[in-house]
Amino acid sequence: MPHGSSLERLRETNRRAITTLLAADGPMSRADLVRGTGLSRTTVSSLVGDLIASGHVVETTDRGRPHKGGSGRPPLLVALTVPAGVVAGVDVGHGHVRVAVADRRGGALAERTDGIDVDPDGAATLDHAARMVREVSDAAGVPADDLRAVGMCVPAPLDRRSARLGTGILPGWRELSPAEELHRRLGVPVFADNDANLGALAEVGHGAAKGSTDVIYVKVASGLGAGIVLGGRLHRGTTGIAGELGHVQVVEDGQVCRCGNRGCLETLVSASRLMSVLQPAYDGELSVERALALEEDGDAGVRRVFSDAGLAIGRALADLCNSLNPEVLVVGGSLGASPSLRDAIRSAVDRYAQPDTAAALRVVAGQLGKRAPVVGAVSLANARVGV
Ligand SMILES: [Zn+2]
Structure with missing residues (x-):
């Protein structure tokens, strides 16, 4: 690999760190960019120069909110340009x-x-x-x-x-x-x-993991899957299916999964499986929404079943965390709203992941709820279409 191209890749990564920070927090000074990215003053200044030349950012004195300083000129800020369309x-x-x-x-x-x-x-x-x-x-x-x-x-x-x-x-x-x-x-x-x-793109760009660059988003709903962001970029894998957490085998001779294997994690924790485990104890049809309401009212059965699901998911996530050392784990999907499930994921990661890895990790609820996929789809379109 020629030296020049790896250097250019590093500059590209650093330019992305600057534009990601500007997208998340709005216009800011070069000094704020130095603090926010951890890059040197000289590097920030040089990269901002590149970004101005390529039309990705502009200099402005408008912070998008009133300037609080007293006398003197407002500071010169750097802002992302808003392309047309x-x-x-x-x-x-x-x-x-x-x-x-x-x-x-x-x-x-x-x-x-x-x-x-x-x-x-x-x-x-x-x-x-x-x-x-x-x-x-x-x-x-x-x-x-x-x-x-x-x-x-x-x-x-x-x-x-x-x-x-x-x-x-x-x-x-x-x-x-x-x-x-x-x-x-x-x-x-x-x-x-x-x-x-x-x-994952949505929660990193606009939600619970805003500003973080190493993130696992786990969606717990009718299926179980993970989106992985590493160094600020989505990691898709060779064929685009990285993060198939639902198909980690947890029971050697378990239930047959829709993927064709047996005993996949998803067969234990999908929303339909959890509802069928709970249903016999309740009158009337039990939906995820109703189960979440029962959980909030302190229902012991729902709390136990959601907590057991969280422990199983957290056990698998602990291994992934050991491999990737993420900063944030966002729990999304319809069941991501369950505090019992999230608390149990946290406990299992604390128990099974390497202690320093667990200590560095925040486990949080998704903020975008049902809108996460459409917000992520908008982010994807904006990321791919270029300026
Ligand atoms: Zn499977």
């Missing part, structure tokens, strides 16, 4: 399509959710999603040709090489390449990724 995020979940139209910094302009059954027919769902993008853009007062790119969440692992969904998960989508199909309907670049990866 808008992007859209499309979240295709198992029972809904959610669409957000946002500016090039990710600020939402309009958003809408339609409840539809997306599983049986991928093509009809994508027709519906394309129509929603046009209608939500209209509602935001955005002319059609202002749309620059679309980020899209698909509710299953996506193979980066074929751009198709993983096998055996959504039969009605089997022959489709979702990004290519939506691109054909809308005429702009479309970038697709799975819900755990986009949840």
